[in-house]
Amino acid sequence: MEGLSRYIATGQTAKHRIFQLLDASILPDDKLIAIALDDAYALGVLSSRIHACLALAGGGWLGVGNDPVYNKSKCYEAFPFPAATPEQQARIRDLAEQIDAHRKRQQGLHAELTLTGMYNVLEKLKVSLPMTAKEKAIHEMGLVSVLKSLHDELDAAVLEAYGWRDAPSDETILERLVALNAERAAEEANGQVRWLRPAFQHPEAVQAEMGLSRPTHSVAAKEGGTSPSPPRTEPPRQPWPNTLPEQVAAVARVLAEARAPLAEADLAARFAGKGPWKKRLPQLLDTLVALGRARVLEDGRWMG
CATH class of the missing domain: 1.10.10 (Arc Repressor Mutant, subunit A)
Structure with missing residues (x-):
């Protein structure tokens, strides 16, 4: 994570699959999945319902509460990011920054407020279940209705980026x-790789945007003319x-x-x-x- 001022992290085992941006000064331990990306666009895609579907299906379960476990090889490395346009990336990035800032702001105002508590209430809001007095207090402190609205917008933006x-x-x-x-x-x-962090992963050809177009394979010109096209063969x-x-x-x-x-x-x-x-x-x-x-x-x- 050298060169990053922040990174994306999620708990390895957690009731809710929550991703957040952490300052690089916070060193992750073995219970934290650290993703060496500082772009909130990636945070937004990972925080969406689309990624949550794969994370639940590809992960494991652990503990008394049978909480989901994030398996990075199946949940992250096998996850295909959308080929989003720059405009779509900007929209997802903005919503992710808003979600991350909202949670941190409300937790800063209320020391007793936890992410688990906020997302417990958010899940109840999704299905219109009645809340206890404690949950109503969490709803008010965390402005969870605002958080839900931001997540709904994020899910819609990520679905749009996939074209679904x-x-x-x-x-x-x-x-x-x-x-x-x-x-x-x-x-x-x-030979076409959609780098998530091209400056680090492919410094020889730094690319400013994700969602690369298919590379054009041209025949290199030789002295005195061009190379003849190779004979076509029927694919097996x-x-x-x-x-x-x-x-x-x-x-x-x-x-x-x-x-x-x-x-x-x-x-x-x-x-x-x-x-x-x-x-x-x-x-x-x-x-x-x-x-x-x-x-x-x-x-x-x-x-x-």
Whole structure:
């Protein structure tokens, strides 16, 4: 974390998955998950319902209260951040800063106020459950209705950054994250990495923004002319996946890697499988269009 004035942290085991910004002078112990990022944009994405879905599904459970455990390899390293535009990043960053500042301000005003207490009340507000006298006091001290409103705005902003405008359920969010993770793995295999902290991770080519476009692979010019294009070869057929998330990811990957638009028959020819699996292709393609991962041309061919 050298060079950072602050970093993102969350408790390894906690009833509520809360991320916050800590001053770099605070050294994390083994019970704290420290993320070496100081950008509130990352804080906002991690604080969203979208990340919470994966954190709960990928983590473990521990203790008398069966509290969720944050498994950094499954919950963080496998989590695909959205390819947000600069405007979307700015919106998420601003909301995350507001949430972090609001909590710290209210705790500074009321020494007895805890994050766990505030989020216990927030969860009750979500489902309109009655509050005890103690919870009403926490609600007033923490201005928890304001906190809830900020989180609602943050969730909407992060969903917008992913391009998911259809109010997806938690199960659908998980399926889409799994598919997106597979897409990102394919990108990285092709040399495209979406750095979260490029100045540290890739200093040779510092990039100012997240959500990089696919790199263009050009043929280097030689003396006296250009190198001839390599001969094209048909890609090998791959096994048709068993599960729906894997099928979505596989079709998206083939479209993204194709050098030219593909007809549905050409797309089907990229896979090998038994049974009526080809009948699912139109539905999968429509799903990818809804996710913003594919588009159909006027001639009926498909592009990633």
